[in-house]
Amino acid sequence: MRAPRTHHVEQHRSAVPGIDAMTLASTHHFPRHSHDQFGIGVIGFGAQRSWSGIGAVEAGAGDVIMVNPGEMHDGAPAGGAARGWRMIYLDPALVAGELAEEAAGPVEIVRPVAQDPLLARHFARLFAGLTAARPDRLAGEEALLRALAHVQRRHGVAPAPSGGPAPSVARALRRLDGAPELPATLAELAALSGVSRFQLLRGFAREVGITPHAYLVQRRVHLARQLLARGRTPAEAAAEAGFADQSHLTRAFLRQLGVTPGRYRRAVA
Structure with missing residues (x-):
């Protein structure tokens, strides 16, 4: 029997300009596409299979999912059942500004999926602060910086020189x-x-x-x-x-x- 179709999306009002926050629970198959922003999220339940720049990857509950600006990817439920996840999208200029003191140039995320419980906890604090009815500015700044610094140290690399497309x-x-x-x-x-x-x-x-x-x-x-x-x-x-x-x-x-x-x-x- 085919699993019932599910699609619920909540676009949250973010407390920080330059950041979008979303909660999704869906059986929707997203076609290949890209974003102008960095994307960081955590799978809450179910599993997702994606095509990425390094090939096919799969993420399950508790895994962190990440994508670079302009990077092609897609997303489909693994096994047909709904998966749920929370996601934030960050403008590249905001990321560069936050990491200016630590990173000596642009940063590229190297792993589309990571099993990183500490980053998942940083993400949870950041997401909660971004979507709070009465956000705490200092706590939000700390959560953002901690999350980005962790991504840069554990999952980022200076992009290799590229000749670009033909x-x-x-x-x-x-x-x-x-x-x-x-x-x-x-x-x-x-x-x-x-x-x-x-x-x-x-x-x-x-x-x-x-x-x-x-x-x-x-x-x-x-x-x-x-x-x-x-x-x-x-x-x-x-x-x-x-x-x-x-x-x-x-x-x-x-x-x-x-x-x-x-x-x-x-x-x-």
Whole structure:
């Protein structure tokens, strides 16, 4: 018998600008996507199987899950049953500022899953402080710094120099990143990149992990998320981010982030 479908998401109002906090319990399969932020969370119950930059990984209850900004990943329940987890997303500028005294440059998380009870406890204190009705600023600052310092020491590394994607893929990425709200075609991207449509499609999927269209939808969701945080209505955000209408935004937003644009706006605007 197939397990019943479950999907419950709570977008919390965070006490710290630059940090989002979420609680999820779901059988939802998240497609390959990325975030503009660092993500740190703890699985509360069940198990999750994910594709990551180091291959397939699985996280169970008590495990810490982490992701770097821009890192492609997905998520599905292991065994079909619902899994529950809490997650915080931190803007890279905030992380860099907090770690400026300790880290000699940018930090990259090297493990998507870790069995680290001490980090899980640091996370629990941080999450509780972020979502408290009457947050204690000093306690919150300490919890944030302790959690980030632990991640940097135990699970972080200075990123290795990278030549980046191939020039043809890089040109397509610049176009999609620079104006995600504008319509795009494979012919246009191929012409910009100086290769055939087939070469661009194959090279883009190989280097980025998803197709140009899937990447464009992601960038539009990211843009809509920023617009909602600034107070735009879902309909306004959909139009400004390049979606055909609000229903298209809602489907993409829910599929990628697990929460509707309206609920997200009410939590962060």
